[in-house]
Amino acid sequence: MAQYQPDHYRVLGVPVDAEPKRLKEAYHRLSRVYHPDLRGGSRAATERFQLIAAAYGELSDAAQREQYDRKLVLMDPLRLVDDPRAERALDRIDGLVGRLRRRPKALPLQKRGRDLRVKAEVPLHVAALGGIWPVAVDYETTCGGCAGIGTTEPELNPGCHVCDGAGKVKVGLRRQLQTCNFCHGRGEVLLAPCADCSGSGRLQDRRDIKVKIPRRMRDGATLRVRGAGERPIGGGPPGDVIVTAKIASHPLLEVRGDDLICQLPLTWTEAIGGCTRQVPTLSGPQRLRIPPGSWSGRELRIGGQGMPRQRTGRGDLRYILLLDSPADLSADELSQVAQLESRLGSERFARRVRFVRALDELDPPSE
Numbered sequence: 001m002a003q004y005q006p007d008h009y010r011v012l013g014v015p016v017d018a019e020p021k022r023l024k025e026a027y028h029r030l031s032r033v034y035h036p037d038l039r040g041g042s043r044a045a046t047e048r049f050q051l052i053a054a055a056y057g058e059l060s061d062a063a064q065r066e067q068y069d070r071k072l073v074l075m076d077p078l079r080l081v082d083d084p085r086a087e088r089a090l091d092r093i094d095g096l097v098g099r100l101r102r103r104p105k106a107l108p109l110q111k112r113g114r115d116l117r118v119k120a121e122v123p124l125h126v127a128a129l130g131g132i133w134p135v136a137v138d139y140e141t142t143c144g145g146c147a148g149i150g151t152t153e154p155e156l157n158p159g160c161h162v163c164d165g166a167g168k169v170k171v172g173l174r175r176q177l178q179t180c181n182f183c184h185g186r187g188e189v190l191l192a193p194c195a196d197c198s199g200s201g202r203l204q205d206r207r208d209i210k211v212k213i214p215r216r217m218r219d220g221a222t223l224r225v226r227g228a229g230e231r232p233i234g235g236g237p238p239g240d241v242i243v244t245a246k247i248a249s250h251p252l253l254e255v256r257g258d259d260l261i262c263q264l265p266l267t268w269t270e271a272i273g274g275c276t277r278q279v280p281t282l283s284g285p286q287r288l289r290i291p292p293g294s295w296s297g298r299e300l301r302i303g304g305q306g307m308p309r310q311r312t313g314r315g316d317l318r319y320i321l322l323l324d325s326p327a328d329l330s331a332d333e334l335s336q337v338a339q340l341e342s343r344l345g346s347e348r349f350a351r352r353v354r355f356v357r358a359l360d361e362l363d364p365p366s367e
């Protein structure tokens, strides 16, 4: 891996559009810190001083600086151009931006953006019948406030004293290069981080994308939305969004094979006298007629309104009636119910009568 080399502007701790006067000030300030004579000939300080001198040497000459800026654009496009918002920040560097715009094809960066993976819950009716469903995706974008550099005041950030601005340090017996822990590879200490991104140079942006849900979607299905992923820095085709889609459980409808089951509780008068009730279906509520004399466990079936079948058609939507009862009847209330029941006579409860007869035949009384 190539060693991280801070560019001339970073070495001097100045913004890319710094005036010559500011370059000179930075050079004098840093020389006073890193001059080998003042640092007892320390090798790190000497190397650092050489970088500072080389940076100033090149940037202090207008023609050489222009050439260097051109090279910098190619070396590190992130530094100077990224998304449209960054361009506003770059407008200050008029000359440079002008040159960039004239030669967009010179940027050798046409790699595809990153794919983004997200999890989503799809409601049952969309998962069954198919349709478009919005899914929230977190995008990382370059911070417009600092153009991705992490600071708007580079001159306030001193070079890192741990890695001497290299961003890497040598560790272990084999002197392997590792990212500097102190500056996280920046080569400078971020004393003045950008207020918008806290110095990361990136911002999170949550947006909804429209995902096409197929009919009869499987729970946990993987759906790919082409071109909705991250846009690569410096231009190029965007990546994809890969959605792992879970079917959200419905509060009232339960999937059983191709059928849908709904438990429908009724009061005594609704069940005994019959009624019309509002019931859920996959395509919104509809009215269901409950015939009089209904009992708990009775099934009312609407054909073709269940889950889509493998090939064609749909299963059934089955409403299972439940005769609900209050659990807290007073003794008085209970005796009123008992009075009515005894007036009716046990013979009026047809299913109960059939049950008792069948039981008697099953187990005749012994002689």
Ligand SMILES: [Zn+2]
Pocket (backbone or CB within 6 Å): 160, 161, 162, 163, 164, 165, 166, 167, 168, 180, 181, 182, 183, 184, 185, 186, 187, 188
């Ligand atoms: Zn460091």
Ligand SMILES: [Zn+2]
Pocket (backbone or CB within 6 Å): 143, 144, 145, 146, 147, 148, 149, 150, 151, 194, 195, 196, 197, 198, 199, 200, 201, 202
């Ligand atoms: Zn920022």
